[in-house]
Amino acid sequence: MDAEREVLDVLARNAREDIDDIAAQTGLDAAAVADAIDALEADNVVHGYQAVVDWDRVDEGKIRAVVEINVELDRETGYEEVADRIAKFPAVDALHLVSGDYDFAVEVLGETMQDVSRFISEQVAPMPEVTQTVTHYIMETYKDGGVRFEDGDDDDRLSVSP
Amino acid sequence: MRLSDRARDLPESGIREFFELAEARDDVISLGVGEPDFSAPWAARTAAIDSLERGKTSYTANRGMAALRERVAAHHERYDQSYDPAEEVLVTTGASEAVDLAFRALVDPGDTVAVHEPTYISYGPGIELAGGERLTVPTRAADDFALTREALEASGAADADLLVCCYPNNPTGATMSDEEYAEVAAFCRENDLRVVADEIYAALTYGVDHASIATQPGMRERTVVVNGFSKAYAMTGLRLGYALGPTEAIDAMNRIHQYTMLSAPTTPQYAACEALDRCDDEVAEMVDEYNRRRRLVVSRFNEMGLDTFEPGGAFYAFPDCGGDDEAFAEELLESQGVAVVPGSVFGAGGEGHLRVSYATSMRELKEATDRIATFVENR
Numbered sequence: 001m002d003a004e005r006e007v008l009d010v011l012a013r014n015a016r017e018d019i020d021d022i023a024a025q026t027g028l029d030a031a032a033v034a035d036a037i038d039a040l041e042a043d044n045v046v047h048g049y050q051a052v053v054d055w056d057r058v059d060e061g062k063i064r065a066v067v068e069i070n071v072e073l074d075r076e077t078g079y080e081e082v083a084d085r086i087a088k089f090p091a092v093d094a095l096h097l098v099s100g101d102y103d104f105a106v107e108v109l110g111e112t113m114q115d116v117s118r119f120i121s122e123q124v125a126p127m128p129e130v131t132q133t134v135t136h137y138i139m140e141t142y143k144d145g146g147v148r149f150e151d152g153d154d155d156d157r158l159s160v161s162p
Numbered sequence: 163m164r165l166s167d168r169a170r171d172l173p174e175s176g177i178r179e180f181f182e183l184a185e186a187r188d189d190v191i192s193l194g195v196g197e198p199d200f201s202a203p204w205a206a207r208t209a210a211i212d213s214l215e216r217g218k219t220s221y222t223a224n225r226g227m228a229a230l231r232e233r234v235a236a237h238h239e240r241y242d243q244s245y246d247p248a249e250e251v252l253v254t255t256g257a258s259e260a261v262d263l264a265f266r267a268l269v270d271p272g273d274t275v276a277v278h279e280p281t282y283i284s285y286g287p288g289i290e291l292a293g294g295e296r297l298t299v300p301t302r303a304a305d306d307f308a309l310t311r312e313a314l315e316a317s318g319a320a321d322a323d324l325l326v327c328c329y330p331n332n333p334t335g336a337t338m339s340d341e342e343y344a345e346v347a348a349f350c351r352e353n354d355l356r357v358v359a360d361e362i363y364a365a366l367t368y369g370v371d372h373a374s375i376a377t378q379p380g381m382r383e384r385t386v387v388v389n390g391f392s393k394a395y396a397m398t399g400l401r402l403g404y405a406l407g408p409t410e411a412i413d414a415m416n417r418i419h420q421y422t423m424l425s426a427p428t429t430p431q432y433a434a435c436e437a438l439d440r441c442d443d444e445v446a447e448m449v450d451e452y453n454r455r456r457r458l459v460v461s462r463f464n465e466m467g468l469d470t471f472e473p474g475g476a477f478y479a480f481p482d483c484g485g486d487d488e489a490f491a492e493e494l495l496e497s498q499g500v501a502v503v504p505g506s507v508f509g510a511g512g513e514g515h516l517r518v519s520y521a522t523s524m525r526e527l528k529e530a531t532d533r534i535a536t537f538v539e540n541r
Contacts, residue, residue, distance in 0.1 A: 010454065014524070024462065025455070025458045158195065160184045161181070161194070161195055161196040162175065162177050
């Protein structure tokens with residue numbers, strides 16, 4: 001495995017690992033780790049670093065919805081152009097072009113359900129290319145970013161064993 | 163009640179004492195655990211559940227389900243080991259049963275069984291229960307705890323009847339290469355030694371390929387290979403292992419097994435089929451994670467001045483604690499709440515070392531090694 005991939009594997013599990021710990025885990029020296037991170041960022045492989053948040057446990061947390069969007073394209077307007085317009089809204093947390101019954105899957109974050117509905121009905125639905133939207137509010141999140149949301153550790157192994 | 167002499171003479175394992183010390187506290191970070199911190203792959207667990215829902219709760223064939231034996235044989239092609247699933251594979255209740263059966267099938271009362279040490283703690287008692295006598299072959303830190311021809315000769319193993327080999331090794335993490343096995347194999351052929359090779363950690367190697375003494379010239383016919391699902395697939399509690407060997411050895415082991423165990427438990431056999439069919443990727447992910455932890459742990463111990471060689475397998479590091487390992491481990495537990503296992507528990511050559519298991523989350527490993535560094539500084 002090359003150095004960038006090894007560093008990426010560590011960061012993808014825990015983006016808060018410091019450079020010395022990444023170096024220890026990968027067997028690279030610290031300078032090589034720093035170079036690999038610079039390269040990953042410069043090549044837009046790593047776009048940023050975020051916490052995996054369980055918003056349900058935050059006072060004044062956030063509402064999240066997955067919105068299906070169907071669009072109609074014409075000669076001047078392709079998916080790129082529509083995506084570009086939708087992505088500009090700060091309420092849009094994630095935007096994917098997907099296969100299947102609809103075109104875009106959009107994750108929308110808002111303070112309240114009204115915020116999200118208003119955003120969809122007032123900003124997204126009126127766009128000329130958008131033919132249909134279906135909004136699914138997320139009721140409960142069990143796993144996100146590869147992390148299972150549950151309480152504490154359930155290590156029931158014997159503390160010392162042969 | 164009057165007990166048999168055999169049972170009365172069987173000592174408590176040294177690890178038991180340490181377990182009780184650690185259990186007495188509730189703030190302990192344990193680097194003393196000899197099993198994975200992962201759970202078995204979900205696909206394997208669902209296969210077990212599905213088998214129960216379909217009512218698969220009968221005995222299997224004595225030797226284990228044919229479907230499983232075929233998969234086990236196919237799986238071992240990756241180690242250049244070739245065994246006939248019909249006659250040369252026996253599925254057992256954990257690798258532990260396979261080791262016990264091998265001793266009972268291969269050891270006569272008074273036979274001498276050479277065991278390299280430090281090593282896993284069950285071989286000595288198993289040999290004694292089979293009526294054999296254990297001959298200790300100490301391996302050396304200077305050899306990174308590999309077994310050498312010199313060590314075998316120096317300990318008088320030329321007169322032994324059987325050799326027990328456990329690589330990748332618990333507690334040291336040491337591995338053996340084909341080149342290193344070549345001289346051990348030559349020694350076995352010259353002195354007519356048979357071998358029980360416990361290769362339970364074969365899937366957990368880092369940057370080196372697993373090598374087996376059974377693939378050396380002339381060794382297949384004199385070797386019983388033991389392996390299982392506990393370590394590679396994080397299935398310790400499901401108790402499923404197996405033995406691979408020449409027909410006459412597997413037949414003999416199966417004769418004992420059919421009276422003492424009848425068959426290995428059925429549910430885990432379904433889980434194991436699924437594990438072999440579909441879980442290579444998950445094993446690879448576990449190996450990658452162990453490897454990152456291994457490097458971190460080894461570099462941290464070396465930084466704090468406890469010399470630690472680069473272990474090629476299993477999930478243990480074996481730092482040199484520079485003195486009395488039992489006192490070190492007890493004081494470390496007392497003052498910092500970190501449990502490690504004194505190396506001397508694992509026999510000759512282990513003294514002055516600590517078995518550090520990195521089958522623990524990265525976060526706990528960092529906290530534990532920080533505490534050990536503090537302990538070493540203040541000592």
